[in-house]
Amino acid sequence: MKFARQIFISYAHLDNQPLSADQMGWVSLFHSTLQTLLSQRLGAPADIWRDDKLHGNDDFSDEILDQLAGTAVFVSILTPRYLKSDWCKKEIRSFCQRAEADNSLVVDNKARVIKVLKLPVEAGDALPPVLGRLLGYDFYEIDDEHVPHELDPAYGDKPRQAFLRKTNKLAWDLAAQLTELQRRPQVAENAANDPGPGPRPTVYLAECSRDRREARDAIASELACCGFTVLPDERLPDDEDDYLATVGRLLERCALSVHLVGSGYGRVPDGDRQQSVVVLQNELAAAHSRQHGLRRVIWLPAGVASPQPAQQAFIDALQTDAALQFGADLVSGDLETVKSAVHAALKPPEPAPPPPAPADGARVHLVCDAADRKAVVPLIKLLRARGLEVSLPAFVGDAAQVRETNRQLALDCDAILLYYGAGDEAWKFHQQNDLRKLLGSARERPLKANLTLLAAPPSDDKAVLQALADPDLLDGLERIDDTTLSPLLAALGAKEPT
Incomplete structure (x- = not known):
């Protein structure tokens, strides 16, 4: 023009x-x-x-x-x-x-x-x-x-x-x-x-409280200079229902959402919930992450506190509630640290390296919490003794690459075993939910088993599952041996131990 x-x-x-x-x-x-x-x-x-x-x-x-x-x-x-x-x-x-x-x-x-x-x-x-x-x-x-x-x-x-x-x-x-x-x-x-290769991803840079606006402007400028589209680019509604609907539509266009949490509670749209835009946007983005794989970055600087009870409650919950953090990298460093996290999340994930070929053609992907890595060593040895290859999730590295690696590991295995040990009920729920969505993807290898293994420490939630005795549940709270794992071993046709 x-x-x-x-x-x-x-x-x-x-x-x-x-x-x-x-x-x-x-x-x-x-x-x-x-x-x-x-x-x-x-x-x-x-x-x-x-x-x-x-x-x-x-x-x-x-x-x-x-x-x-x-x-x-x-x-x-x-x-x-x-x-x-x-x-x-x-x-x-x-x-x-x-x-x-x-x-x-x-x-x-x-x-x-x-x-x-x-x-x-x-x-x-x-x-x-x-x-x-x-x-x-x-x-x-x-x-x-x-x-x-x-x-x-x-x-x-x-x-x-x-x-x-x-x-x-x-x-x-x-x-x-x-x-x-x-x-x-x-x-x-x-x-x-x-x-050509198409436009760069769109980023939802969430509305924030007044004490984070300067940081938001800095991030928005840097993203715009790098060719990314930043939303929202128009004033959002004051009515709560309209606000939620508009933010939901904007998030559908985005590959990443960024949330800057400060000491202020932020503006409150007119509606029944009387929650700030900071809280509402995080909730909507977490839901989009569960449903559509939206990547997220949350900046919660170390030591941030608020004189406002509602905001302090949100800050406390954000550090402990897995549902509020879902799909997000929680960053506690300075502004440059969060900028680096945003750029890392926007990098296209590198293809995951192919897993090693299994000795007998059967591979088990063992999903566990990072705190269980030592506890699962005897289980890995037991499965390997039966001629099975075992893979563990990636825990460390660039968030997008870790997510892609774990997705590929789950798609390339013959069986998935969810080790329910150190993780809590919320962790188990989110893991099962992610696996359920993933199993709807096209697979080159048919999945022969998808099981959950109860493991120490005991808890009330595990006791309920133990009492229900669902067919896809393996009870290893007292011990984990061939008998405990028999449904998995039978599904994979594992050999007798040598």
């Missing part, structure tokens, strides 16, 4: 008045900083236009209309004054109407309108509907007294650094969008002639 101009900045002139006579106005500083950063990211001077005239009662000028007609991306700096300015509202409505007329307001799921929030505002019906769906870029922070402050270098070094980080994030996003808009016809032509 061809445009005469790359960026149009729409703003209220009142918002560009400096706080003191020796300072640059906020909009001028924003324009200048964005100009430099965007030019560096594009590798060529960025073409950014804003009207620096004071309009008074002037008519909506032809010059403005001409600039809007040939603009690729419209950047609106929203403030209370902006919403009261008829001139500003004419600018954004005119741009959206023209873009909608040729079906180009949203291109490749990216709106050509950027919402910069200099101060928190509720636009309501004052602006085109597309603005309400956008996440926007918050150029303000709220202090301990709940008073918003612009990210303005005039307030000190910390706001200055935050201003630069936020402008840098916007510059990266704009560079990617402008590049795609310029390449779009060529990309479509190339895709028709050569589909």
